[in-house]
Every structure is written in structure tokens, then in C-alpha cells.
Amino acid sequence: MSKAAEQFDAADCVCSVGMKLTWDINDPKLPQDLKQFDAFQEWTDGYVRYIYSGEDKNAQRHLSGWAMRNTNNHNCQILKKSCLGVVVCARNCTLQDGGKLQLRPAICDKARQKQQKKLCPSCNSALELIPCRGHSGYPVTNFWRVDGKSIFFQAKGVHDHPRPESKSETEARRSAVKRRMSSPHFSQKRRLVEPEMGRYHDIPFPNLHQLSCMEGPDRFNIIEPNFPNFQSQPYTTFQNTEPYKFMYESMGEAPTTLQKPANPRLYMTRPHYEFPVSGCLGSSSYTTLYKDPASPPSEAESNKMGGGLTGVSHSPPTISHERNYDPKMAGWKPILGKAPYSERGDYGPLPANGNHHYYNSEYPCRYTGPAPTTPTALQTIITTTTKVSYQPCPKPSVVKYGENVYDVKGLPNCSALLEETSPTSYSDLKIPEDSSVIKSVHQDALPAKMERAENFDSYRYGGYAPNSYPDRVAHPFRYDGEY
DNA sequence: TCATGCGGGGTTA
DNA sequence: TAACCCCGCATGA
Structure with missing residues (x-):
């Protein structure tokens, strides 16, 4: 096997162990005695198995x-x-660094309700929970099953919202806040600024540091400055910590690098969804919604977006559940006139016909991430395009490895991998014929999600040349990697 | 305080 | 009946 092929094999996102085999989490009998396991995937998305x-x-x-x-x-x-x-x-404001606030919802119901009562650290408006409806209108579901020496993971659905903070980030932030709160330095600062607290709302453009220092513990608790998980900086939340450094420093916390690079994200000129070519591209092959880095928001747009640190208005925080943001503003556009949601239970399962609150005909996904404004965003561009089709998995034209895409002609395909790694002890195991992997993906994905493509000629995979949208459409398969 | 897992129970096709 | 979801409770960090 060539070096390239070895790397190809090693790439868990290309043909994960879980996706090489055909199994379902509900199967009475799962693959046993596996000699190879998948590397843990923190940001799984799409209909994948590990x-x-x-x-x-x-x-x-x-x-x-x-x-x-x-x-x-x-x-x-x-x-x-x-x-x-x-x-x-709630106002979809833009943070100082151009990112968006994307907090991790508290898992505990009560904690989540409290969380939603807090305010945006940037513009002081309310926070809003965007529910996940990536699985037939229901939240994306993950299934875990321990069987033998293996832990089987299966995910169903494609997240239709930005990534929140990872758990580690959230924990790090909380501990940083705690440390900060208990530090003598903070207490001293607090004493100094407390007399000023009443003036908070007169501060034109409070930044996080100001908020943190001026508002005391309660306020701190309310704000919990987010470490933005930029869609514009996919999968590198902390690869470039500089923009957020001030947040950490304001809390006595050095920038962390907790989040290991998980799944590469792809830039899109227009937000759209991709389905993972499971087994061939793995969970890393989807994308959420990224605007083209080449088209950052204009100044006017930034201001229109609700201010943020550079343009916070003094109007009282407003929560628009009827908002109908212009997609061009990287905003939100509910299709239904109905209030989008407030919390689970305020909305019912959506029909699979795509009347998603945040979908519209032009933007298949409800969330349009912020246009990247930092140079680093360009560093994580993936130049891949893979068109979804029912082509057999074992012979993908293009596979993604890391952040690159490779034409695998000449490389071992999934079939070869299967042959090499198929367990013998799992007699019931079905080896994909015409790519049962793909089949399983689409069996799951299509019924509910076809609507997403209604006005978006097809689901496309992979990234593109960052500055060439026509390229992205015209060349669904392209070798862009280089060894 | 909150994440996590378990389990009862309601709803819908 | 199966497959969803919501909710409350217990537990542990």
C-alpha cells in the first residue's frame, strides 16, 4: 500500500471502522472482535456510525x-x-471579532431555562435557544451501545444549527469564571467598579471585559462571555485564540486549546447543507453553514446585524420571535409566521416538508453563519466538492482526508478496505455490495431531508475553492489535495 | 449546581 | 405497537 493509501486508510473520516461495516444500532448482533476502532469523533454530524x-x-x-x-x-x-x-x-449580533455568540445549551432543563434568561455578552440582548431539527424536524439523535469490547455509536440527522461550544470549552470557561471570581484581583476590581455599576446601561459599547469587571459576580454569571465558535472558523475554534484572548485574559484565563480539531468544515458562498458520504467521507464531510470568506460583511451589514461591540444600540434588548432577518445579513428568516420557539415544548415536530422556521427557499438552512472576518478563516478552507448521489461508496471519486480532498482513483477504495478489514467473527455482517453504507445514509437521510434540496438543486458535498463559487458548482469532483 | 442516566408516561402514525 | 418526545428523579462530580 502506498503511503498515500496508508494515510487514506488511517483517515477516520474517510472510511471509518464503523462505516466500513453494515450494522445498525438496533441490530441484535453487532460486529465483534474488531481489531480496529475509530478515533473518537467529537463533532459527529450526519448519518454516521462509529x-x-x-x-x-x-x-x-x-x-x-x-x-x-x-x-x-x-x-x-x-x-x-x-x-x-x-x-x-436573539439579535444575532456580531461579536467584536466578527463571530457570533454560540453558547452550549445547558443539558439540565432548569439550567437551560436559567441560561436563557441571561443576556448576550456583546449586545446585552436576550439569548435564544435554537433547537436542533436536523432529523425529520426532530433533534439529531445519537445512539450509544456497548457491546463486547466495543462502543457503537450511531448518529441520525444533520445538525441544522451552528456548533455550540464544546463541552470542554464550556467547562473551561466555567472554571475560568470561578477562578476569576475567587481571585483577589477580581475582588479588588469589583470593589472599584461597583459604584459604577448603575451606569452600565449608559455605556455606549461595553465590551466583555468591561462587563465582566463592572457587573460583579451576578453579572458575570449572567453573561458568561462566550468563546465564539465561529462558523467562519470551522473546526478551529481555538486554533486561533487571539481574537478571544481578551475574553480569557479578562477572566484570568489563558487561551485554551481544548478543542482538538475535530471535523473539518467547509466554506460555502451560500449556506447549505451537505450530507456526509458516510463511509467514504465520514462525519467530517458535512458542513454547517459558512459564508464565503471572500465576502465578508460590509460595515453596513455589520451594523445592521444588531451592533455587537462595535455598534450596540441603546435601545432596550428586544427579542424578535417574529424576526424575518434578511439572509444577506447572515441572519435568520423564519418561514412560518409563528414564533419560532422558546424552548422545547413550545414547538412541535415539524413536518418533513421543510417548513422549517429558519429555512427559506433560497437558504436551505435556517442559520447563516457570519461572514468570516479574520484572516485565519482562510486557513481552514477545504476545497472539495462532492455531489450527493447514489453512486456506490466503494468507489468514491473523491475522498477527503484532513482538510484536503483526494481523487482516489488509484487508491484503495472502500471495497478494498473492506476486504482488508472485514471481521471474520461477525458472520451476520453484511458487506456493502453497492455501498450499503451510502444506502443506509440515504435511507435515513432522504425521506426527511429531501425538502432541503427542493430549491437547492442538489446536496453538495465538500468545500470549494474559497473564492470561486462557480467552481464549486461546476466541478463537483475535483482533486485539490496534494501530497 | 449541573451533567448524566434511568424510567414513567404522553403523543402520533 | 413502535417510535418518537417530555419530564421527573437519583446520582455523582
Whole structure:
């Protein structure tokens, strides 16, 4: 096997162990005695399956970057979790660094309700929970099952919202806040600024540091400055910590690098969804919604977006549940006139016909991430385009490895991998014929999600040349990687 | 205080 | 009946 092929094999996002094999979390018999396991995936998305080692701590804890809460499926064997979505600024304001507030929803219901009463650290408006409806109008679900020495993971649905903070980020932030709160330095500052607290609302453009220092513990608790998880900086939340450094420093916390690069994200000129070519592209192959880095928001746009640190208005915080933001503003556009939601229970499952609150015909997804404004955003561009089709998985034209995409002609395809790694002890295991992997993906994905493509000629995979939207459409398969 | 897992129970197709 | 979801409770960090 060539070096390239070895790397290809090693890439868990290309042909994960879980996706090489055909199994379902509900199968009475799952693959056994696996010699190879998937590396833990923090940011799974799409209809994917992984098989982790039973000794994998993250898998044991059923961790996920997404905020997943336990959902009862009345099956003790299988742990089911559903995605809570993401907490954002109700005004969709832009943070100082151009990012958006994307907090991790608290898992605990009560904590989440409290969380939603807090205010945006940037513009002081309310926070809003965007529920996940990536699975037929229901939250994306993750299934965990321990079987033998393996931990089986299966995800259903494609997250239709930005990533929240990862758990580690949230924990780090909380501990940083605690440290900050208990530090003598903070107490001293607090004493100094407390007499000024009454003037808070007169401060034209409070930044996080000011808020943190001026508002005391309670306020701190309310604000909990977010470490933005920029869609514009996919999968590198902390790769470039400089923009957020002040936040950490204001809390006595050095920038962390807690979030390991998980899934590469792809830039889009227009937000749209991709389905993972499971087994071939794996969970890393989807994208949420990224605007083209080449088209950052104009000054006017930034201001229109609700201010943020550079343009906070003094009008009282307003929560518009009827908002109908212009998509061009990287905003939100509910299709239905109905208030989008407030919390789980305020909305019912959406019909699968795509009347998603945040969908519209032009933007298949309800969330349009902020246009990247930092140069670093350009560093994580992935130049791939893979068109979704029912082509067999074993012979993908393009696979993604890391942040690059490779034409795998000449490389071992999934079939070869299967042949090499198929367990013998799992007699019931079905080896994909015409890519059961893909089949399984679409069996799951299509019924509910076809509507997303209604006005978006097709689901496309992969990234593109960052500055060339026509390219992205015209060349769905392209070799853009380089060894 | 909150994350996590379990389990009862309601709703819908 | 199955497959969803919501909710409350217990537990542990």
C-alpha cells in the first residue's frame, strides 16, 4: 500500500471502522472482535456510525461536542441522546471579532431555562435557544451501545444549527469564571467598579471585559462571555485564540486549546447543507453553514446585524420571535409566521416538508453563519466538492482526508478496505455490495431531508475553492489535495 | 449546581 | 405497537 493509501486508510473520516461495516444500532448482533476502532469523533454530524474501543474514555462518557441530552428510548441496551441545539444572541449580533455568540445549551432543563434568561455578552440582548431539527424536524439523535469490547455509536440527522461550544470549552470557561471570581484581583476590581455599576446601561459599547469587571459576580454569571465558535472558523475554534484572548485574559484565563480539531468544515458562498458520504467521507464531510470568506460583511451589514461591540444600540434588548432577518445579513428568516420557539415544548415536530422556521427557499438552512472576518478563516478552507448521489461508496471519486480532498482513483477504495478489514467473527455482517453504507445514509437521510434540496438543486458535498463559487458548482469532483 | 442516566408516561402514525 | 418526545428523579462530580 502506498503511503498515500496508508494515510487514506488511517483517515477516520474517510472510511471509518464503523462505516466500513453494515450494522445498525438496533441490530441484535453487532460486529465483534474488531481489531480496529475509530478515533473518537467529537463533532459527529450526519448519518454516521462509529465503533469505538470500549476503553475510549470519551466514548465511555458518551461525549459529544454538540449539546446532547438523554432521551429515553425505553431500551436499556441503547442510550439515546438528542441534540439541544445552540444558544445564540436573539439579535444575532456580531461579536467584536466578527463571530457570533454560540453558547452550549445547558443539558439540565432548569439550567437551560436559567441560561436563557441571561443576556448576550456583546449586545446585552436576550439569548435564544435554537433547537436542533436536523432529523425529520426532530433533534439529531445519537445512539450509544456497548457491546463486547466495543462502543457503537450511531448518529441520525444533520445538525441544522451552528456548533455550540464544546463541552470542554464550556467547562473551561466555567472554571475560568470561578477562578476569576475567587481571585483577589477580581475582588479588588469589583470593589472599584461597583459604584459604577448603575451606569452600565449608559455605556455606549461595553465590551466583555468591561462587563465582566463592572457587573460583579451576578453579572458575570449572567453573561458568561462566550468563546465564539465561529462558523467562519470551522473546526478551529481555538486554533486561533487571539481574537478571544481578551475574553480569557479578562477572566484570568489563558487561551485554551481544548478543542482538538475535530471535523473539518467547509466554506460555502451560500449556506447549505451537505450530507456526509458516510463511509467514504465520514462525519467530517458535512458542513454547517459558512459564508464565503471572500465576502465578508460590509460595515453596513455589520451594523445592521444588531451592533455587537462595535455598534450596540441603546435601545432596550428586544427579542424578535417574529424576526424575518434578511439572509444577506447572515441572519435568520423564519418561514412560518409563528414564533419560532422558546424552548422545547413550545414547538412541535415539524413536518418533513421543510417548513422549517429558519429555512427559506433560497437558504436551505435556517442559520447563516457570519461572514468570516479574520484572516485565519482562510486557513481552514477545504476545497472539495462532492455531489450527493447514489453512486456506490466503494468507489468514491473523491475522498477527503484532513482538510484536503483526494481523487482516489488509484487508491484503495472502500471495497478494498473492506476486504482488508472485514471481521471474520461477525458472520451476520453484511458487506456493502453497492455501498450499503451510502444506502443506509440515504435511507435515513432522504425521506426527511429531501425538502432541503427542493430549491437547492442538489446536496453538495465538500468545500470549494474559497473564492470561486462557480467552481464549486461546476466541478463537483475535483482533486485539490496534494501530497 | 449541573451533567448524566434511568424510567414513567404522553403523543402520533 | 413502535417510535418518537417530555419530564421527573437519583446520582455523582
